[in-house]
Amino acid sequence: MKRLRLLLILIIILLSSCRPAVPPLPATIDRPWPSRRDFVSGLILVKFRSDATAKGIDQVHRSLGGQAERRIEALGIDVVSFTVAGEVDPWLATLETVARYTASTIVEWAEPDYLAYADAIPLALVPNDPSYSGQWHLPKISAPAAWDLTTGAGVIAVLDTGLDAAHADFAGRVLPGWDFVNGDANPADDQGHGTMVAGAAAAKGNNGVAVAGVCWNCQILPVKVLNSSGSGTYDAIAQGIVWAADHGARVINLSLGGSSSAQTLQEAVNYAWGKGVLLVAAAGNSATSTPMYPAGYANVLAVAASDQNDRLASFSNWGTGKVSAPGVGIYTTARGGGVSSASGTSLACPLVSGEAGLLLGRNPGLTAAQLRTAIETQVDPGNDSRVRGRVNVYKAVVAVGPIPSPTPSPVGSWTPTATPRPSATVQPTPVDVEQQVLVLINQNRASAGLAALTMEGHLVVAARRQSADMAANNFCGHTGSDGSTPGSRIVDAGYPYAGLGETVACGYPTAEAAVVAWMGSPGHKAILLDAGARDIGVGYAEGGTYGYLWTCTTGTGGGPVPTATPTVVPTATRTPVPPPTPAATPTGTPMATRTPAPGQYCLRCLKTASGPDDCYVIPCP
Numbered sequence: 001m002k003r004l005r006l007l008l009i010l011i012i013i014l015l016s017s018c019r020p021a022v023p024p025l026p027a028t029i030d031r032p033w034p035s036r037r038d039f040v041s042g043l044i045l046v047k048f049r050s051d052a053t054a055k056g057i058d059q060v061h062r063s064l065g066g067q068a069e070r071r072i073e074a075l076g077i078d079v080v081s082f083t084v085a086g087e088v089d090p091w092l093a094t095l096e097t098v099a100r101y102t103a104s105t106i107v108e109w110a111e112p113d114y115l116a117y118a119d120a121i122p123l124a125l126v127p128n129d130p131s132y133s134g135q136w137h138l139p140k141i142s143a144p145a146a147w148d149l150t151t152g153a154g155v156i157a158v159l160d161t162g163l164d165a166a167h168a169d170f171a172g173r174v175l176p177g178w179d180f181v182n183g184d185a186n187p188a189d190d191q192g193h194g195t196m197v198a199g200a201a202a203a204k205g206n207n208g209v210a211v212a213g214v215c216w217n218c219q220i221l222p223v224k225v226l227n228s229s230g231s232g233t234y235d236a237i238a239q240g241i242v243w244a245a246d247h248g249a250r251v252i253n254l255s256l257g258g259s260s261s262a263q264t265l266q267e268a269v270n271y272a273w274g275k276g277v278l279l280v281a282a283a284g285n286s287a288t289s290t291p292m293y294p295a296g297y298a299n300v301l302a303v304a305a306s307d308q309n310d311r312l313a314s315f316s317n318w319g320t321g322k323v324s325a326p327g328v329g330i331y332t333t334a335r336g337g338g339v340s341s342a343s344g345t346s347l348a349c350p351l352v353s354g355e356a357g358l359l360l361g362r363n364p365g366l367t368a369a370q371l372r373t374a375i376e377t378q379v380d381p382g383n384d385s386r387v388r389g390r391v392n393v394y395k396a397v398v399a400v401g402p403i404p405s406p407t408p409s410p411v412g413s414w415t416p417t418a419t420p421r422p423s424a425t426v427q428p429t430p431v432d433v434e435q436q437v438l439v440l441i442n443q444n445r446a447s448a449g450l451a452a453l454t455m456e457g458h459l460v461v462a463a464r465r466q467s468a469d470m471a472a473n474n475f476c477g478h479t480g481s482d483g484s485t486p487g488s489r490i491v492d493a494g495y496p497y498a499g500l501g502e503t504v505a506c507g508y509p510t511a512e513a514a515v516v517a518w519m520g521s522p523g524h525k526a527i528l529l530d531a532g533a534r535d536i537g538v539g540y541a542e543g544g545t546y547g548y549l550w551t552c553t554t555g556t557g558g559g560p561v562p563t564a565t566p567t568v569v570p571t572a573t574r575t576p577v578p579p580p581t582p583a584a585t586p587t588g589t590p591m592a593t594r595t596p597a598p599g600q601y602c603l604r605c606l607k608t609a610s611g612p613d614d615c616y617v618i619p620c621p
């Protein structure tokens with residue numbers, strides 16, 4: 001018996017030593033893994049480094065048992081399948097495959113392919129009659145007054161279960177779409193959710209049929225990303241977002257959400273936002289302030305649901321930065337014709353997408369950021385402090401103004417205008433773009449419920465020093481050509497050492513592009529959205545092969561060191577701030593901790609997949 005046991009142990013040892021070598025796991029995983037229900041078994045999403053060769057990628061797939069299924073070309077993300085053996089827990093198999101891919105030197109990152117769900121709660125069908133009288137939500141948001149000024153314009157992409165394009169309330173306004181669930185050109189609705197959502201945004205009004213939407217003249221781009229049971233993969237949603245942005249959408253409606261944040265979804269969102277598309281998403285129906293995705297991303301306008309008394313709907317997610325729109329008992333278009341009624345943030349979301357269409361009808365030149373600002377600021381207070389306020393369509397339409405009609409010149413005095421000057425000669429000055437960065441960062445902070453940062457003269461000196469250094473010496477990073485660090489530059493500038501950190505961006509031609517890039521990167525975003533930050537300095541310079549060099553230096557407030565001689569007078573508008581709060585401990589893998597004099601602070605750099613590391617300045621442990 002004893003011999004048998006020894007033999008068994010020996011066999012086990014031999015089996016163990018025969019296992020193929022597995023690359024080491026990454027040192028840390030910087031976010032909690034989501035619950036098991038939220039992923040697709042046998043699929044993961046992988047981003048290879050841009051310098052990876054086809055041969056290298058093929059070797060990785062072969063050694064790890066993966067197979068490339070398709071590629072989201074614009075994002076450079078591969079959908080990879082792998083076999084899950086019958087006796088293995090599919091979730092653990094997915095985590096292990098993700099970890100093995102992540103450990104490859106030619107992989108930037110890998111993640112599970114998560115699932116998102118439609119956010120509507122269907123109610124009873126109502127008779128197929130013209131039902132405007134039941135549409136309480138339209139007078140509530142002052143849509144009738146807005147229709148006197150415009151009935152809208154522009155393309156709204158509806159990423160959902162598809163669309164019943166034969167419904168009379170969409171006649172003549174449905175563009176050719178795509179079905180990313182079944183891989184065909186017919187995004188027919190096999191569930192009903194998408195048709196309800198599209199009608200809330202854009203059903204034809206005043207046509208004697210069914211219901212009225214908010215934007216009567218918007219074109220609808222149907223993109224099917226949810227299946228017949230109302231769920232969809234992040235990979236399909238990301239493909240749909242990219243496709244819609246590339247096919248003329250000015251607005252993308254996302255009445256869906258998943259509990260997991262994911263790189264693939266975020267990169268798709270940033271791609272569309274970077275192309276000037278407004279993304280509007282349902283906040284979720286979980287009655288929590290915990291974000292759902294894509295609603296939780298900085299570049300997405302999240303919409304909560306309110307009721308007839310402007311209170312938050314019982315099911316609605318909330319957040320102080322979010323707008324609300326009616327989402328209880330909403331009459332809208334039904335699959336197969338006629339009218340249906342439903343509740344959910346899925347119904348609140350398209351009212352805001354329709355609002356964006358009305359704003360575009362009033363002023364087609366509005367940027368996505370301008371649309372968002374008008375929608376978020378032109379709200380009524382509502383009756384619930386858990387959200388920013390309930391949208392008011394009329395106020396927003398008035399706020400964006402009529403299109404200025406050109407003043408006719410008297411015929412006799414008309415002279416040919418000079419050749420337009422190249423845009424380079426009318427570039428904003430560095431001070432202008434530095435201010436733009438501040439405004440954009442503060443918009444992102446407001447969306448996250450955080451206090452605005454104040455431009456601080458000493459930090460401006462530190463930030464401009466780094467941007468000028470990068471421009472003059474043609475590099476992109478945190479260590480200056482003179483050996484200075486973010487921390488030493490803050491101290492040199494005379495700011496008391498309660499500094500937080502520095503972000504740099506290289507090669508982004510506009511303030512908006514630089515801020516979008518920062519917000520799309522978890523490390524940079526964490527610095528700029530740090531709850532403990534009070535002050536900021538922004539520096540901008542041009543030069544070198546990068547062309548455009550941006551630096552933001554943040555501090556916890558407290559103003560200049562009393563003994564130092566400031567080289568720049570702090571701005572007059574600066575208001576007193578509370579005593580500095582301790583800097584948040586950054587997450588990630590500490591790669592190096594240096595302790596520069598005078599020893600009050602430490603620089604902690606986090607390894608990034610490509611480019612310079614993210615560095616934070618923290619109080620020394």
Ligand SMILES: [Ca+2]
Pocket residue numbers: 179182184185186187188
């Ligand atoms: Ca189809």
Ligand SMILES: [Ca+2]
Pocket residue numbers: 169203204205206207208209210211212213
């Ligand atoms: Ca109608």
